Amino acid sequence: MSETTRDGDVAVSAHQSSDDGLTATELAAKYGLSVSGARPGLVEYVRRLWGRRHFILAFSQAKLTAQYSQARLGQLWQVATPLLNACVYYLIFGLILKASRGMPHGTYIPFLVTGVFVFTFTQSSIMAGVRAISGNLGLVRALHFPRAALPVSFALQQLQQLLFSMIVMFLVVVGFGSYPRLPWLLIVPVLVLQFLFNTGLALIVARLGAGTPDLAQLMPFVLRTWMYTSGVMFSLHHMLAGRPEWVIRVLQVNPAAVYMDLMRFALIEDYGSENLPPHVWAVALFWAVVVFGGGFVYFWKAEERYGRG
Amino acid sequence: MAEQNTGARVPTVIADELHIVYRVSGAKTGKGSATAALSRILKRGEERGVRKVHAVKGVSFVAYRGEAIGLIGSNGSGKSTLLRAIAGLLPAERGRVYTDGQPSLLGVNAALMNDLTGERNVILGGLAMGMTREEVKARYQEIVDFSGINEKGDFITLPMRTYSSGMAARLRFSIAAAKDHDVLMIDEALATGDRKFQMRSEERIRELRKEAGTVFLVSHNNKSIRDTCNRVLWLERGELRLDGPTEDVLNEYEKFTGK
Numbered sequence: 155m156s157e158t159t160r161d162g163d164v165a166v167s168a169h170q171s172s173d174d175g176l177t178a179t180e181l182a183a184k185y186g187l188s189v190s191g192a193r194p195g196l197v198e199y200v201r202r203l204w205g206r207r208h209f210i211l212a213f214s215q216a217k218l219t220a221q222y223s224q225a226r227l228g229q230l231w232q233v234a235t236p237l238l239n240a241c242v243y244y245l246i247f248g249l250i251l252k253a254s255r256g257m258p259h260g261t262y263i264p265f266l267v268t269g270v271f272v273f274t275f276t277q278s279s280i281m282a283g284v285r286a287i288s289g290n291l292g293l294v295r296a297l298h299f300p301r302a303a304l305p306v307s308f309a310l311q312q313l314q315q316l317l318f319s320m321i322v323m324f325l326v327v328v329g330f331g332s333y334p335r336l337p338w339l340l341i342v343p344v345l346v347l348q349f350l351f352n353t354g355l356a357l358i359v360a361r362l363g364a365g366t367p368d369l370a371q372l373m374p375f376v377l378r379t380w381m382y383t384s385g386v387m388f389s390l391h392h393m394l395a396g397r398p399e400w401v402i403r404v405l406q407v408n409p410a411a412v413y414m415d416l417m418r419f420a421l422i423e424d425y426g427s428e429n430l431p432p433h434v435w436a437v438a439l440f441w442a443v444v445v446f447g448g449g450f451v452y453f454w455k456a457e458e459r460y461g462r463g
Numbered sequence: 464m465a466e467q468n469t470g471a472r473v474p475t476v477i478a479d480e481l482h483i484v485y486r487v488s489g490a491k492t493g494k495g496s497a498t499a500a501l502s503r504i505l506k507r508g509e510e511r512g513v514r515k516v517h518a519v520k521g522v523s524f525v526a527y528r529g530e531a532i533g534l535i536g537s538n539g540s541g542k543s544t545l546l547r548a549i550a551g552l553l554p555a556e557r558g559r560v561y562t563d564g565q566p567s568l569l570g571v572n573a574a575l576m577n578d579l580t581g582e583r584n585v586i587l588g589g590l591a592m593g594m595t596r597e598e599v600k601a602r603y604q605e606i607v608d609f610s611g612i613n614e615k616g617d618f619i620t621l622p623m624r625t626y627s628s629g630m631a632a633r634l635r636f637s638i639a640a641a642k643d644h645d646v647l648m649i650d651e652a653l654a655t656g657d658r659k660f661q662m663r664s665e666e667r668i669r670e671l672r673k674e675a676g677t678v679f680l681v682s683h684n685n686k687s688i689r690d691t692c693n694r695v696l697w698l699e700r701g702e703l704r705l706d707g708p709t710e711d712v713l714n715e716y717e718k719f720t721g722k
């Protein structure tokens with residue numbers, strides 16, 4: 155132990171050098187030191203984020219597993235939770251309220267279940283996004299990584315959750331007579347686009363939530379309003395029959411409705427293209443690109459301010 | 464030995480008149496009631512409801528390669544805040560910190576999850592610190608052996624919530640110390656674990672220091688500062704009170720605290 159102290163003393167006494175008299179800025183420039191905690195450029199930021207992709211994936215999987223680790227049934231809840239959810243919605247909207255409105259029973263149940271799961275994907279991505287920074291301040295203040303890793307990771311966790319729910323979704327859809335066919339392949343592009351859209355939203359609300367944590371209290375009300383206007387439990391098409399054409403169009407280009415309808419169109423045989431607004435794929439792509447791109451830049455702009463105070 | 468490359472010393476961290484101010488919202492009146500919060504919102508004025516805490520006031524120093532620097536001072540003197548600012552995790556109010564490479568805080572605990580097994584936490588922690596998957600795999604056994612978690616049975620495959628606080632602290636330190644850092648900052652990590660583990664971690668800190676990095680250590684244990692550091696910064700009320708060789712500063716500090 156005393157050895158260390160001794161060679162340390164040598165370092166301290168070797169004091170005089172040509173660096174004396176330089177200001178801090180000059181000294182930093184001479185040895186190529188950089189300002190700690192400065193925000194990198196957008197391209198560099200994306201590169202660093204990509205470098206952390208394994209962490210993002212591992213973090214999302216860890217969160218997903220940790221959720222049910224104390225339960226006896228463990229990971230079985232990944233599937234059981236959406237299944238129970240589907241049953242509750244069926245009980246209330248299918249049997250008690252009879253919200254099917256002109257849709258045959260065999261179509262309505264898969265319609266409802268698909269809608270609920272797809273909307274929940276967006277909804278929980280946003281809820282997780284609001285707390286992505288404000289709920290993980292310990293992590294933000296202790297370790298260095300592009301902060302966007304957190305909201306992206308939470309959105310990815312919800313995507314994996316949805317994949318578990320899809321098992322239930324497939325069972326329900328097949329159970330009501332829509333068997334696997336070619337359009338099922340459309341699920342993949344729909345999921346990709348919706349994931350991009352959700353990630354963009356998660357990034358936006360993560361920045362907002364980092365500045366105003368109160369948003370986490372407000373968000374459930376906003377999301378519930380959004381849910382009821384998106385046609386999760388009823389078909390917008392049937393519900394609004396007789397209303398002016400533009401009202402229907404406006405409600406149908408709502409991104410949540412677009413992704414839900416595309417998923418239903420892909421999965422359910424009797425849910426034909428007449429239920430989709432015109433140019434539906436273009437609309438879906440538009441929302442995904444604009445919200446993801448905009449959200450990413452918006453989040454990055456405040457990168458150096460996360461974790462303050 | 465550390466100076467064999469050149470005569471001149473290479474700076475790794477430069478703090479230039481650094482000021483750090485915390486902003487705490489909703490602590491202005493100390494009243495937590497709904498009406499108090501409402502009146503705070505309604506009251507117009509500059510930064511309503513926000514209280515400022517000036518934690519670090521104009522600290523300047525230059526740290527060099529191969530140094531191990533102890534930070535001492537009473538509770539709330541700004542030691543941890545200073546570390547976070549050096550790491551670039553807290554933005555400076557005024558002044559600047561220049562660093563060589565990316566300083567890292569030995570604080571991987573925030574990334575770990577109690578509900579996961581030690582095994583998965585090692586991997587998650589390694590990735591969180593910016594190691595690649597291959598690096599984590601290569602270091603995995605080393606980390607587990609260093610922590611000594613498996614000395615008393617196969618604990619690494621159990622969830623971390625089942626660990627004793629000492630065991631968890633050992634695993635955390637082992638994960639954090641596994642990466643080679645340019646500048647490493649340790650906040651009170653050595654106070655945990657039994658005597659045997661403390662010796663081992665001090666050994667590891669000396670090793671990290673030899674690997675050409677700079678080490679900062681916050682501790683209230685003067686002995687562990689003496690054992691590991693060759694220079695000490697003494698902070699008091701956010702100001703740098705003394706900066707010099709370990710013995711000189713510690714003697715002054717012990718006089719001050721009346722020990």
